[in-house]
Amino acid sequence: xxxxxxxxxxxxxxxxxxxxxxxxxxxxxxxxxxxxxxxxxxxxxxxxxxxxxxxxxxxxxxxxxxxxxxxxxxxxxxxxxxxxxxxxxxxxxxxxxxxxxxxxxxxxxxxxxxxxxxxxxxxxxxxxxxxxxxxxxxxxxxxxxxxxxxxxxxxxxxxxxxxxxxxxxxxxxxxxxxxxxxxxxx
Numbered sequence: 043x044x045x046x047x048x049x050x051x052x053x054x055x056x057x058x059x060x061x062x063x064x065x066x067x068x069x070x071x072x073x074x075x076x077x078x079x080x081x082x083x084x085x086x087x088x089x090x091x092x093x094x095x096x097x098x099x100x101x102x103x104x105x106x107x108x109x110x111x112x113x114x115x116x117x118x119x120x121x122x123x124x125x126x127x128x129x130x131x132x133x134x135x136x137x138x139x140x141x142x143x144x145x146x147x148x149x150x151x152x153x154x155x156x157x158x159x160x161x162x163x164x165x166x167x168x169x170x171x172x173x174x175x176x177x178x179x180x181x182x183x184x185x186x187x188x189x190x191x192x193x194x195x196x197x198x199x200x201x202x203x204x205x206x207x208x209x210x211x212x213x214x215x216x217x218x219x220x221x222x223x224x225x226x227x228x
Contacts, residue, residue: 043198044222045070045158045172047097047135049080050203057090059212063219064228066090072097072135072158075119081126088127095133096120096154103140112145116152132156135200141169158198175218176201176211188218 044065046056053071060069071087072095073080084094098104098115099122107115120131132155136145139160146168149157154168161171162181173191182190191199199222206215222228 043070043172044068045072045095045133045135045198045200047072047200047202048101048204049073049075049077049083050207051079052203052207053083054086056203056206056215057087057092059216060092060219061090063223065219065223066092068222068226068228069093070095070133070135072133074101074137075099075122076101081122084123084126088129093133094123094127094129094131095135095158096123096131097135098137101137103138104136104145105140105142109144109148112148113152116149116154120152120154133158158200162194162196164196170198172196172198172200174201175199175215176205176209186214188214191218192221 060066070093073084074097088094096119099119102115104112104115116134123131134149134154135158141159149168156170157168158170158172164170173194173196175187175191178187206212
């Protein structure tokens with residue numbers, strides 16, 4: 043599984059690259075709704091065959107706010123995305139991976155079945171980890187993130203279009219897509 047977090051004007055360019063490898067069914071875009079353009083981007087990504095996950099309304103760090111804010115952020119983003127796509131939204135991608143037991147319980151009550159954190163391991167369905175492809179995390183000990191991902195036991199790979207742009211990773215991301223397609227027999 044591949045997921046791309048956050049609204050970015052270049053997400054459609056990235057989506058076209060991913061789709062050129064036939065990986066749209068394996069890819070989730072998790073777009074927060076802070077920007078007006080996010081709504082049309084969600085619609086376009088849905089029409090291209092991509093999966094959509096919630097990333098809250100305002101990219102709020104859910105473990106740092108009160109319950110009513112958590113409920114609003116989770117419910118409202120889910121309702122809006124479902125309204126735009128006509129599909130259930132089962133995934134919540136916690137902004138900055140910030141989550142605690144209270145957030146998980148509220149997410150379940152809101153109807154989410156799965157959640158992705160920034161952990162490097164899977165705790166349970168609502169707190170799944172993954173490989174951050176587009177940023178050299180300290181835990182990777184100097185190993186290129188794309189190479190670390192290929193060696194990892196995790197099967198969820200995620201990143202940000204903004205980092206692909208900032209760190210000039212378009213070619214590396216495309217190489218990763220080729221590897222992913224081959225590994226998964228797609």
